[in-house]
Amino acid sequence: MPFAKIYSLYVQKAERKQRTRAEVDCIICWLTGYDPAGLQQQIEQGNDLETFLAQAPALNLNRTLIKGKVCGVQVEEIEDPLMREIRYLDKLIDELARGKPLEKILRS
Template sequence: MSTREISKLLFTTVYPLYVQKAERKNRTKEEVDTIICWLTGYSRAQLNHHTAVIIDFQRFFDQAPAIHPNSSQIKGVVCGIRVEDIQDPITQKIRYLDKLIDELAKGRPMDKILRQ
């Protein structure tokens, strides 16, 4: 998927898939929300707003209050590509989020997911 295509995906559509993936592995929506808020700086209320309106990933990340400074510690492979090597900033942030949700689904403890 090209950079342009991935940034135009609707966060509103993908968010429930993140929650479903977590819940299938006995994790919770609250944990998904914690991860998203940690990465983006959104409050729970702001996140709830963004899950209720139609917004693509480009705008979702452009409007984010502050990407967490420890996000650069997110390493690994998503869809066969190392997230730390992605050049496009929006694509990298989307893949950071994908990687964090993958870690949650694999049972990794929250303190490690949140790079604490």
């Protein structure tokens, strides 16, 4: 699935809960190491999610601190590395939509 489509869904989810695109971008950049220009370039290129994550400049080492369930599955127990990275991102966006402060979402 193209990352741009998933990104759009993340933004819509956040905005429905009175959060912003800037907060979504901040979360994605924190997790992947992209800067805002690099994130925008990935969206425009139409890369799929796997390529987006494979080309990430520097996956945040603190992402392993992300715990909890997404779609009924414990994120930390997902064995497939790609699916685990996808679910980390899903979990962070879920936390944003639930109103959690950005400082806590970014594990800082």
